[in-house]
Amino acid sequence: MPQVKIIAKNFMDMVASMPAMKLDKLYDNGFICEAILRSMPPLGKKYVLQMLYIDVPVTSKSMEEWVFPDGFSKHKISIDRLVQLRVFTETFDKKKEKSYKINPVFQRNLQKLLVRGGNLPREPMPSNIVRLPSLEDLEIYALQQWECFLLQLISSNQAERPTNISSSLMKVFQRGLMSYRDKEAPKLTESGFQFLLMDTNAQLWYIIREYISNSEERGVDASDLISFLLELSFHVTGEAYNINTLTDFQGSVIKDLADLGLVKVQQGRKESWFIPTKLATNLSASMTESSSRKEGFVVVETNFRMYAYSSSRLHCEILRLFASIEYTLPNLIVGAITKESSYNAFENGITAEQIISFLQQNAHPRVAERIPSVPENVNDQIRLWEADLNRVEMTPSYYYDEFPSRDVYEGACDLAREYNGLLWENDKKMHMVVTAEVHSEMEKVWKGSIPHPQQRNVAYWGNGNLIFVFIIV
Amino acid sequence: MSTGQVIKRAKYKTSVKDPGTPGVLKMTENKFLFRPNDPSSNKKLEVEFRFIQSHKNTKEGSNKPPWLNLIHSQGHSYIFEFESFPDLHVCREFVGIALGKSGDVAKAVPTAISAEQLSTAEMELRIKLLREDSKLQKLHKELVIAGKLTESEFWATRKKLLDKDESRKLKQRVGFKNSMIFDTKPTSDGRTNQVTFNLTPEIKYQIFALKPAVHQAFLNFVPSKMTEKDFWTKYFRAEYLHRTKNAVAAAAEAAEDEELAVFLKDDEILESEARKKVRWVDPTLDMEADQGDDYTHLPDHGIFRDGGKEISEAQYQLYKRTFLQDLNRQGAVVLEGRTLDVDLEHPRTVAEALARTRQESDGDIEQERLNRISQMTLIEDLQAQDNHCFAPLCIKDPREYFDSQQANAVKTLDDSQVGMEQIKCSLPSDEAYGSLRVSISNLKAMGSRDPLVSPEIALTILNGLTKNISSTKYHLGKNSQESVLDILPSTTKEQLLDHWTSSQELLRHYWSSYPITTPNLHTKVNRLKDAISQIYSKLEEIKVSARSDLRHQVSLIVHPMQQALDAALLHYDADMRRRTARGQKSNGYV
């Protein structure tokens, strides 16, 4: 089974994985330095700050002096991260003592930011020219746009107003999330379902990562793209920026981003402009679930009924993945988590853990403060239903038949029993199944003796009464 | 000797030769009396056993008569000649026990040496506390046994410990009997048509507690209307009618005798109480909802008492009690427990006492119910969460304080005057503010220097800070495990900590004795001063005897302790000087 494991990877991991040359080039831009600084673990930030005006290497020993023994792992992680991002460079002096020196370009840029401030290559447009949407409206717009994109992603025909993301790009995003079989409607894969259950930021990471990693195919330099995305995150949410200030490449990127809801593009009489939304400004920030968490909407009762206060069709679709939806009212979705609906989800590769964590993460504020936010009996039942499906387990084993004589058969049975590896036997027909470990022992015994039974490598499923033996060819 | 006394005929002889005075010897637990037969005789005796040192007696079978010789602690003896040896034995045994008892008391007395008369319970409590807490015991040994503090002084500051312990042990009391009083079975002799009920004070109390109506009737009728005996007869007659399930007869008799009717009717007081109790049920619970209970058409929910089936007839309903009612009432009273602590001998006093306790408990139930409703209706879902967390204000870890103080001591050595000196306002305010404004506008115009800090300065500062951190790392750690004390050998550390606790205790007592108003305080202060100077010199010893590499550390630790002690000693001297200079006041204690 192809496993596309989706991890909510940090943007900075991607930056860190860039080749050294490109990374150094990135640091020419002050904003990227700032974004990098913000992405670091707290201790890393502190180390950068205290090295800001020091131009010689500082021994790692003297840095460790500050660390409590129980904080040492944190220290180590921070230093590793700094080195990985090439913010610190490791040097060794004559006595083989490890020292760290801060990247001079990075240092200089931060110093400049500190005392001079930094300016974006473009100024926000004065508000008398453009009519700006309120921040709330903008956020609603961003989420709508994002949901619309997601809907289109899962089923192209469901989106109310199709986005103008090129179908080839859409295909790129769908890669791994959807499976196309001949003459069949595209179906969500296991990871596709998992994707839908992730929170918005994690989804955004996934899409942006795909977008960047695909950039080479589209003939775009990944580092340009990264630096533009980072730059974008320093724009002020809700301010308008003239599109004329963008390069052609950036202009085309902005169009894609608008479809994702990262920016809102507006057309004036003479010129057009883009307004970054929260999704864009959060892109480089040290994002956390807690700081960017939106209000949850799901209430689950102990009787397995589920009320979702949402008008979003996407939410409805997501809930449909594991619950049976009964009513959809203008602002309320009523459903129930049933055995059938859960089985449905499990068949699609969604795990019980994912369902539960989705319910927990999206718990309505009224219930979110309770512990547990999802009733325990519901939690347990969902897990039990999942466990139901895994009642039999597979054991790699060997199947013997055509024993030359009953003596040989019985001898083999006894031997297998001795090793506690006899899974199944049929005295009448003289067939038996043993575990793979015992098989090697049996081999040793039979070594040399000519008449021995036929052996087949099989997989054994069963619990004593119900037996499936699959012959592995 | 369950009777507690022995009376025998005997002859009293002052010596072996004395022919003896015939009379009666009476022995009680703590003394013996001799009354001669001849009232005019002067040989009357009344001696307490505690003055008796020992006793001797003649052996049976020897040719001596049965004599008992009680020897007084002052030397002389009392000889009694009994009529027979068995008499002698009885008396000898009694004397043996009596002497044993008085001896115990005598031995116990010297242990309670302190002037304050402590009950043994209190004494035991203190001993127990000391046994449980080895640190306390150590301190006690050092301060009290060594005579630096008196026992009472030591415990006065630990009243809380004592109180806490005292509250723990509650006297166990006899509860209410759990057997059904309603089941007091009459005995009948079978021949005559007579039924006998056995009535004890305990049963009377139980009846009062279980049946408020009977209780009320008793208070009303006895002794003004009828005698107690009549009352109980009537009561049991009613009871008997119930028992025989003679509802018809009960109704008939009740019609004739109004007093009897009281016993036969349903207990009204009980009902009102039940209503009150219903109100105690969780007010959000709707009791009305239970009224449609299926069993209500059957008495006793279909359970029959004594296996008999009762015929329910509506008109006699009034005179029937159900088994469940009885059972519930019994349960409730048992749970309430025994509320009285009076002698059960006199039913009248019992009844009155019971009435008093009932009234007390009635209180403002209504008010309480309202409170409970308001509490119950505070349903948490509807409340905004108050998740504002507060740290409790508390005493910091004293060891931490100790650590920072020792550094303080170092500091005060070099710069004795810390902070607090006022800046001279040499400049007029115009000028001062002016220069401030110039600074701000300068910065505004010029912007700040770049680089803000030169790399050399930055490096020296970082190195300085690192050095500072690593040097304090071993001296003043964040947690107490890293404290200075731990680099000292464990014996020294133990000693220091011990001295610290005892000096704290001593100082506390010392300062609290000022101002000296009584001779007691005066002697206490003197005593404490001596103890303090002792500790002082011990600390000095520790300082000197410490290993050379640790001597500095030790002296740093000891210094603040010594300072504290010094302050006490100085104050003592100053106070003494002032006292002598001013001369003694009339009361002598100022």
Next chain:
Amino acid sequence: MASGPSKLYADDVSLLVVLLDTNPFFWSTFSLQFSEFLSHVLAFLNSILLLNQLNQIVVIATGCSSCSYIYDSSSDSNPGSEFGNMPRLYSNLLQKLEEFVARDEQLLKAGKQGAIASSLLSGSLSMALCYIQRVFRSGPLHPQPRILCIQGSPDGPEQYVAIMNAIFSAQRSTVPIDSCYIGSNNSAFLQQASYITGGIYYRPPQLDGLFQYLSTVFATDLYSRAFLRLPKSVGVDFRASCFCHKQTIDMGYVCSVCLSIFCEPHKKCSTCGSVFGQAQLDVASEASRKRMASDTKWCSGSNDKIGTGIVEVCVKSACRSVVGCFTGFLGM
């Protein structure tokens, strides 16, 4: 390296309330130029904002006759952007500071021309705590608050009670007070403030690198403090000021009811109005004892004769909670 979950990176979001000493009398006599000082502090403030997008700073100016909020990053949309030749943060703050200084001067002139040389630390501490309380109440998600006092002028003993109250309320709401004291002698108030609230007290010895101290020591967020050794206050001056004459004292009289401190015996507690027992009072006034024992620790609480009385104790603040406990313990 395996990327930690992004959740880990959120613990350092902080709200830093900086109390800036703008006492003109101090700065006019001090070796470090105020402009120099400001440029270090401003760079420090900017660096805090640089560290995390969600970090927030509030600056309160501590003047001679008034205090005022002079900067709040939450109402500044883009503090890091260049404006003139400096970040917007700088110009906004300097503008407000100028206004504040002018107002402060006027207030001083309007008031009595006393020789007040200390800054109104108590006022700005209270303002900081108020602001933080508001943040606490704003919802479950708020940055971790801490207070940093950058102080140079000496303590004003007359503010003792107010400052101690502020300190205790900060302790109660678990807000650490860091102190960067640049004056020549240690500040007993700030030492106590940091000690009691668990903040850092540090007196930088080399002022031309103030930024380095600020960024190395005081920029450490509360989350990282669990892992780092930071300068520990050694030798805290715990002496208190008496409530009657605002003098710093070692030994004094403490009201057994409300724990007010006096340098001389009174018939009645001026704070809570308790009347002290006659017998002890006679004695106390008779013997005009003012003992200046230098370093006695908690040392009193009479054990067998206390009704309502005035008790002579050591009055160091760290002891006061102990004394408080003491009094309860003696059943007073």
